[in-house]
Every structure is written in C-alpha cells, then in structure tokens.
Amino acid sequence: MRKVALIGAGVSKFGVRKASYRDLIWEAGKACFDAAPAVKPKDVEGLVVGSVMPERTAFQSHISSMAAEALGIRPSALSARTEHMCASGTVGIRYAYAFIAAGLADLVMVLGVEKLNQPSGDEAILNMGTGVDREWEASFGLTAPPCFALAAQCHIAEYGTTEEQLAMVGVKNHTHAAKNPNAHFQRGATLEQVLGSRMISSPLRLFMCSPITDGAAAVLIASEERARALTDKPVWIRGTGQALDGFQLTSLHEDYAHWPALARAAQSAYGMAGVRPQDVDVAEVHDCFAIAELIAYEELGFCPKGEAGAFVADGRSDYGGDVVVNPRGGLIGCGHPLGATGVAQAAEVFAQLRGEAGARQVPDASIGLTHNNSGMGEHVVMIYGRERR
Amino acid sequence: MSYFRATDPFPLESAEHTKLHEFYARLAVGRLATTRCATCRRLAWPPRAFCGECGSDRFDWVDLSGEGKIHAFTIQEVGLPAGFVGPRVFAIVKVDGLRVFSVLVDAEPAKVAIGQTVRLSPLRVADDPNGNARWLPAFRLA
Structure with missing residues (x-):
C-alpha cells in the first residue's frame, strides 16, 4: 500500500x-x-x-x-x-x-x-434517538446520555471511580477549550462548577457532557x-483500526466498564503504526461524556484497567503528564457536531504534529492518536506521525 | 418552531408491518416472549426473524418469565427527547439469563437498586396511524 x-x-x-x-x-x-x-x-x-x-x-x-x-x-x-x-x-x-x-x-x-x-437543540435531542435502535431502545426515549451513564455506574461500582474524578475530565477539557478560539465553550470550569452543575443522567452532570x-x-x-x-x-497516517462490539445495549459486553472493541481498534492501529501506547504524545479521544474519556485511557493502554480515575486526578492526561488528552478541549469543551468531530480531531493532531497549535501546543509532539466512537460498542482509532516510518 | 410532530417514535407492531407481530400480540395480554431459532435453537433477545449465528430464518416463539432482576440502571432527569419526561429510570433487566433493556414505570428513583426484582408491566403508548393499540415491554418494581 x-x-x-x-x-x-x-x-x-x-x-x-x-x-x-x-x-x-x-x-x-x-x-x-x-x-x-x-x-x-x-x-x-x-x-x-x-x-x-x-x-x-x-x-x-x-x-x-x-x-x-x-x-x-x-x-x-x-x-x-x-x-x-x-x-x-x-x-x-x-x-x-x-x-x-x-x-x-x-x-x-x-x-x-x-x-x-x-x-x-430539542430537535437534535429528538434526532439523537435515531442513533440507537428505534424499536428496542429509542421507543423508550433512549438517547446517548443514559447509555454512557450506565457505563459510569459500572465503572464506579467496579473500580471505585469517583464523581470527582469524572468531574476532573470536565475541568480539564473546559480549561483546554478556553485556549481554543473555535471551541463552543471558552470560559473554563472549576471542580465546584462541574460538581454543582445540573444532573443529566446519574451520575453524569451537565459539565461532564458534550453540548449540542x-x-x-x-x-x-x-x-x-x-x-x-x-x-x-x-x-503521516501511520495506523488505523475499527472494531465493533455490538449495536444494542443488550448485545454489548455485559460489563459496560469494559469496551473491548476500543481495545481491538487500538491494537490494529498500534500494530500498523509500529507504536506503543507510551509513544503517544497527544491524543484526541471521544469524550462525549466524561466516563468515555476515562475508559478510553484504559482501553487505549495509557493506564491499567480500572485506574483511569487516578490517571486524570494525577494530571497524567494533561500538559506535563504522560500524554496530553484533548488539547483542543475535546467534545465536552469544543462541542460535538457529530459528523465534524472526527475530522476536527484529525485537524487538531495535524496542527499539533506540525508545531502550529499555538497556545495549545504539546511540546515536541511527534505521535498523535485520535479516537472516535459511535456508542460504547463501536470505535475507530487513527495514529498519525510526524515521521513517515 | 419545531418539527416534532413529523415523527412516530414507536414501532409499527401490527401483523402487516412486522415479522415480530407475535411479540406484541403476547405483550398486549401480559406475556413477555422472544424467539428461539428453529435450526440452531439459540434463544435471542430481542426477538429476531433471522438467526445471526446459523443464518436460519425459521424461528419459534417462547414465553419468558415475566420477572427479572435489575442488572444496571440510570435515572435521566433532563434532556429527554420530546414526548418523554424525566425523571426516567432506564434499566438493564436480567430475565431468564437474557439482558433486556427497558424502563421502570412508576418507580420512585430513590428506591431503585441493583439486584431488585422487577415484573413485566406492559406500557401502552400512542396508537399506530391505523388506530391499533401499541405496547412496549416495560417493568415495575415487584
């Protein structure tokens, strides 16, 4: 090829x-x-x-x-x-x-x-129901927030992840977005603001969710x-992978804290690119909800399973940490115009690997990753490099 | 301005519209049913008219227990699609070893917990465009 x-x-x-x-x-x-x-x-x-x-x-x-x-x-x-x-x-x-x-x-x-x-925005919420199974899910009023809330419930029950750790994803991404003139939100957010924001679907609060x-x-x-x-x-496009676990909630991995399709998509992309998780300098991951970013750390191999809460709390996914995740502000800070999101992630990695990301620049970024999902069970991963290999 | 009225959020359940009509006919009389592949005998949820395991389109209807246990749940307060109001309890219910997605009706949010027993409670929704009654497989706390 x-x-x-x-x-x-x-x-x-x-x-x-x-x-x-x-x-x-x-x-x-x-x-x-x-x-x-x-x-x-x-x-x-x-x-x-x-x-x-x-x-x-x-x-x-x-x-x-x-x-x-x-x-x-x-x-x-x-x-x-x-x-x-x-x-x-x-x-x-x-x-x-x-x-x-x-x-x-x-x-x-x-x-x-x-x-x-x-x-x-109400029209968009109505339309979001078309992304889940009409007959067996959307007919009950299901859209994305309860799906990811279920994942958060499982992660909390299984690994002791806290509401504060979920909120830290919101704080980090809102803070990053404040440096991105194209982001939907540019005012940043404090931990108190995130934890005090309105409950959308337990345990996910407004500032832990991407907007319309x-x-x-x-x-x-x-x-x-x-x-x-x-x-x-x-x-350079160095690697790519896509994998599906299931479409309906009841056909996914029984424990929603585990997203095996993301691990498989990542494995394909890493293998093709010849890089390891620890080689990634900058990652744009699909934080449609805070829990998605936490589970992505684990399935992408940035930290061991179950330790994502501590990973964000210790600043390891921020500037100065192991890997800068969502420097443009992610979906939580930039917003999530569905079809545009994956392309915007690629655009951010493009700027970062060329050293043209301005106030958001990750120092000497050489390997970038993007992760885009459509529900908990369907994932796409791309790996980009400054060098061709 | 809104386009809401242009959509029908519920499935067309009558015999002329779906191979799964039997599911809804049984639901209307309080029975929870699903399909079993007539060739490889795989039990499915939700019911299906084509077996993704063996490729057969022959299937039998079997009744399930109307009782299950809450496997996972979340309560959505706001942001529901037009026509649905919060708080709404979405749950995965384990029924006869199958995972069933549904809502809990008339449930006080504070009283819902993982492991609780729930019972089938068919939910009557808007009639279809031809005036036929429609039901969804909802549950309530036992």
Missing part, C-alpha cells in the same frame, strides 16, 4: 451558530484550503463528507455532491457521504485513506459537518508523492 498523509486541515467556529449548513461547509473548506496554499479546489480529486442528520436539520440529502459544489471541487476519483453516527468523520477519513493507499486517488478532502441547532453544537471541519489527504509536492510538513 502507498503511504498517505494529511497536508491541510481547518475547522469552522463551533457553537450554537447563526449559520446555515452550507455556511459551515464554506467556513471549514476555507480554513482547510488556507492551511494548504498550494492546493486549489479544482486540484482535489475526491470528497468524502461525514454528516449524520442533514435530512432533518438541513432538509437535505445528496450531501457529498452539494458540498463539492459549494467548495468548487469536481470529484474525479471519489465522492461519498459517510454516516456512522458520532464516528462518521473518522470513518470518512478511513475511506479516503484506503482509496489513496490503494492508488485509486491522490488528493481527497474529508469534510465533516453538522447543523444540530436547527430549529433548536453546530460546526464543520475539513482535512486534505494525499498520496506520498503528492504530499511531498504540496507541503514541507506532511502529517
């Missing part, structure tokens, strides 16, 4: 935006092309768009073609939309990666976009030859 690299990346402002679905596409596209000045829209051979619910929020399907036209891209090798709930963006990156690695394309944009607050956010992100991905021609600082 051919080597493949990111050569450009950009994100829109995330938040409750007074902007249309197409406005968000324009903003992310512009930011991405600005980061890759050697590339013009007409040079791009393919477009993959990760987007989950535009049929309802923009009353629009046929998304890839619509976005290509908005950006002046005329796909000659690949045009597709990926819908895999919250992991749609990274699933799109894997498509582009595979096409380029196989020699079917040389330069592809992956764009993630979601306009959730349309007409209001509009936003878009884009990356340009190229073959080695094209990458070297277009930039001095390509960021």
